[in-house]
């Protein structure tokens with residue numbers, strides 16, 4: 001599977017970092033297959049992150065993810081999901097390696113700039129959450 005799903009989260013979009021993050025994505029050799037800017041409703045965010053619904057941070061996470069627009073992307077590269085997770089860095093920006101997007105742009109464990117699918121299976125599910133088949137055919 002050479003595609004994965006990525007999001008630029010509300011904190012980064014609000015701070016005007018969309019272009020810088022897209023630049024990092026392209027410099028790292030990903031092809032942007034599809035891209036759109038949308039605002040999630042609270043219900044959308046709850047559906048997208050349903051896997052975390054029992055976690056203590058679920059309310060905070062879904063409020064955050066729905067407070068302002070996000071940029072959703074389908075990225076293509078060999079081993080796409082793990083390559084994008086590597087470029088993002090650890091969930092907590094203070095633990096993220098130098099040179100990673102979360103290290104450079106993340107502000108806290110919650111407001112950490114970007115999202116990436118954590119498996120091939122979830123990449124397929126998350127791509128189809130945001131994009132129709134027509135949008136990802138190329």
Ligand code: RTP
Nearest residue numbers: 057061090091109110111112114115116117118
């Ligand atoms: P993501 O799904 O957004 O790519 O992030 P991830 O795999 O690195 O981390 P995950 O465990 O899936 O958590 C999803 C998102 O929830 C927020 N979070 N807040 N307050 C907290 O302790 C906490 N822990 C996680 C972050 O926005 C994290 O990316």
Ligand code: MG
Nearest residue numbers: 115116117118
């Ligand atoms: Mg995750």
